[in-house]
Amino acid sequence: xxxxxxxxxxxxxxxxxxxxxxxxxxxxxxxxxxxxxxxxxxxxxxxxxxxxxxxxxxxxxxxxxxxxxxxxxxxxxxxxxxxxxxxxxxxxxxxxxxxxxxxxxxxxxxxxxxxxxxxxxxxxxxxxxxxxxxxxxxxxxxxxxxxxxxxxxxxxxxxxxxxxxxxxxxxxxxxxxxxxxxxxxxxxxxxxxxxxxxxxxxxxxxxxxxxxxxxxxxxxxxxxxxxxxxxxxxxxxxxxxxxxxxxxxxxxxxxxxxxxxxxxxxxxxxxxxxxxxxxxxxxxxxxxxx
Amino acid sequence: xxxxxxxxxxxxxxxxxxxxxxxxxxxxxxxxxxxxxxxxxxxxxxxxxxxxxxxxxxxxxxxxxxxxxxxxxxxxxxxxxxxxxxxxxxxxxxxxxxxxxxxxxxxxxxxxxxxxxxxxxxxxxxxxxxxxxxxxxxxxxxxxxxxxxxxxxxxxxxxxxxxxxxxxxxxxxxxxxxxxxxxxxxxxxxxxxxxxxxxxxxxxxxxxxxxxxxxxxxxxxxxxxxxxxxxxxxxxxxxxxxxxxxxxxxxxxxxxxxxxxxxxxxxxxxxxxxxxxxxxxxxxxxxxxx
Numbered sequence: 001x002x003x004x005x006x007x008x009x010x011x012x013x014x015x016x017x018x019x020x021x022x023x024x025x026x027x028x029x030x031x032x033x034x035x036x037x038x039x040x041x042x043x044x045x046x047x048x049x050x051x052x053x054x055x056x057x058x059x060x061x062x063x064x065x066x067x068x069x070x071x072x073x074x075x076x077x078x079x080x081x082x083x084x085x086x087x088x089x090x091x092x093x094x095x096x097x098x099x100x101x102x103x104x105x106x107x108x109x110x111x112x113x114x115x116x117x118x119x120x121x122x123x124x125x126x127x128x129x130x131x132x133x134x135x136x137x138x139x140x141x142x143x144x145x146x147x148x149x150x151x152x153x154x155x156x157x158x159x160x161x162x163x164x165x166x167x168x169x170x171x172x173x174x175x176x177x178x179x180x181x182x183x184x185x186x187x188x189x190x191x192x193x194x195x196x197x198x199x200x201x202x203x204x205x206x207x208x209x210x211x212x213x214x215x216x217x218x219x220x221x222x223x224x225x226x227x228x229x230x231x232x233x234x235x236x237x238x239x240x241x242x243x244x245x246x247x248x249x250x251x252x253x254x255x256x257x258x259x260x261x262x263x264x265x266x267x268x269x270x271x272x273x274x275x276x277x278x279x280x281x282x283x284x285x286x287x288x289x290x
Numbered sequence: 291x292x293x294x295x296x297x298x299x300x301x302x303x304x305x306x307x308x309x310x311x312x313x314x315x316x317x318x319x320x321x322x323x324x325x326x327x328x329x330x331x332x333x334x335x336x337x338x339x340x341x342x343x344x345x346x347x348x349x350x351x352x353x354x355x356x357x358x359x360x361x362x363x364x365x366x367x368x369x370x371x372x373x374x375x376x377x378x379x380x381x382x383x384x385x386x387x388x389x390x391x392x393x394x395x396x397x398x399x400x401x402x403x404x405x406x407x408x409x410x411x412x413x414x415x416x417x418x419x420x421x422x423x424x425x426x427x428x429x430x431x432x433x434x435x436x437x438x439x440x441x442x443x444x445x446x447x448x449x450x451x452x453x454x455x456x457x458x459x460x461x462x463x464x465x466x467x468x469x470x471x472x473x474x475x476x477x478x479x480x481x482x483x484x485x486x487x488x489x490x491x492x493x494x495x496x497x498x499x500x501x502x503x504x505x506x507x508x509x510x511x512x513x514x515x516x517x518x519x520x521x522x523x524x525x526x527x528x529x530x531x532x533x534x535x536x537x538x539x540x541x542x543x544x545x546x547x548x549x550x551x552x553x554x555x556x557x558x559x560x561x562x563x564x565x566x567x568x569x570x571x572x573x574x575x576x577x578x579x580x
Binding site: 126148175181189192206217220221227228230232235249259261265273277283 | 416418436438465471474475476478479480482483484485486487488489490491492493494495496497499500502503504506507508509510511512513514515516517518519520521522523525526529530533536537539540541542543544545546547548549550551554555557559562563565566567568569570572573574576577580
């Protein structure tokens with residue numbers, strides 16, 4: 001297999017898939033990009049911006065003769081798409097995705113594409129934006145960012161190397177880990193912070209004087225709650241998809257808060273200082289590494 | 291009383307008190323600024339930068355003939371300073387402060403300056419910086435910011451009007467509320483977010499693969515945990531000073547997390563969406579107001 005793609009099909013034409021296509025076009029690694037989607041205006045815009053060359057609403061038709069299929073939809077839509085395309089994939093067509101949870105996506109590959117598993121390469125590019133849709137796609141979205149691949153036991157070395165090389169051509173550093181490890185890591189540093197931030201906002205809203213409180217909220221509040229403004233359906237899906245890892249970390253957060261409450265109740269000044277110091281030191285050294 | 295100050299004394303010469311002095315100098319509302327502090331290098335720098343005109347290490351001596359005394363130290367140092375200056379204040383000298391908790395500071399005024407209460411004006415300028423010390427003081431720190439005054443029952447209308455006018459001259463909008471309301475508001479939107487952020491960092495540090503997790507932490511984590519890097523002793527003091535309001539809100543946060551855990555455990559998709567939606571809407575509309 002050469003490292004260039006004759007036909008790349010995006011199932012879901014948005015920020016993540018569109019930026020992948022743009023970066024590969026710039027690297028001259030792809031000849032034709034077909035964008036599939038349900039929103040005609042978004043597809044028209046994607047053509048206008050040269051994110052894609054051809055638009056389609058028919059995934060099954062679009063994937064014929066494709067070298068690479070990129071699933072760029074929310075995870076909740078992937079199962080149906082995989083089942084639609086399964087009978088139409090060429091035997092060596094690589095299928096990859098940009099889903100932000102991986103155990104569930106790996107299970108979908110097994111369930112919906114059992115004959116294609118050697119060419120299935122589950123992935124998660126760690127990049128995003130407050131914007132979405134094809135018009136938000138940019139050439140440089142993945143420059144200096146990370147992409148995690150979580151290959152299946154069946155994934156061939158050849159397919160894995162191909163997808164790895166494509167992400168590197170997009171400017172990303174590629175990491176490999178198993179799907180369970182991936183989901184644990186992203187529960188800890190992404191999913192649970194979102195949920196704790198949602199819960200904190202709802203706690204403020206539950207106060208009698210919540211309006212007055214919000215009037216005096218400053219920059220600390222602003223940054224701490226920025227992620228609480230995230231998209232409800234997307235975060236519901238992520239939360240339910242990665243339920244076990246998230247529940248484990250949420251319970252650990254409750255235990256931390258209960259321990260902290262007990263330090264404050266009993267006025268343990270030295271222990272409280274040490275508690276805060278541990279968090280502060282860790283955050284500062286993380287910040288310095290970035 | 292005229293609206294200009296012949297002699298302003300800063301007890302503690304740092305970012306908050308120094309920026310107050312600079313703004314009043316620029317507004318030509320103060321003639322002489324005396325800075326008191328324990329760090330000679332900081333005081334020398336304050337003179338060099340014209341934040342203060344005279345440096346002193348003796349609070350009792352410095353406050354003689356002062357029109358206005360500004361307590362700019364951590365709250366933990368205020369009691370000793372108030373007791374030192376009490377016998378030396380002129381009967382109409384106004385005493386104010388920049389402490390970020392107010393019920394405890396109000397109690398200190400009552401305890402240490404019982405004969406000065408008509409001239410005591412507890413205050414809290416809502417401004418800060420990652421920097422500290424006199425060299426961080428700036429003319430514009432309070433421009434467009436808020437200052438909350440929490441007058442005592444004994445505080446005279448005259449003293450309150452004077453301090454209000456000075457903060458307005460610094461560019462701040464001035465609000466009045468009672469000290470208990472103040473402490474409840476700032477527990478909700480400042481103190482508790484810090485503590486939840488510390489607890490979250492410590493929960494991550496408690497994971498077997500915490501290093502790997504932190505390697506993959508991105509911009510959401512960065513903003514959510516920014517305040518976890520805050521100063522341990524300062525936040526221990528604030529936490530213990532505002533214990534009751536903080537405990538009440540921390541318990542409300544635990545209850546929120548437990549409710550959220552139960553929604554996830556039972557897979558209540560619609561309720562989970564609504565839970566996230568409520569937080570997301572509230573955060574978005576707060577963001578739009580700013």
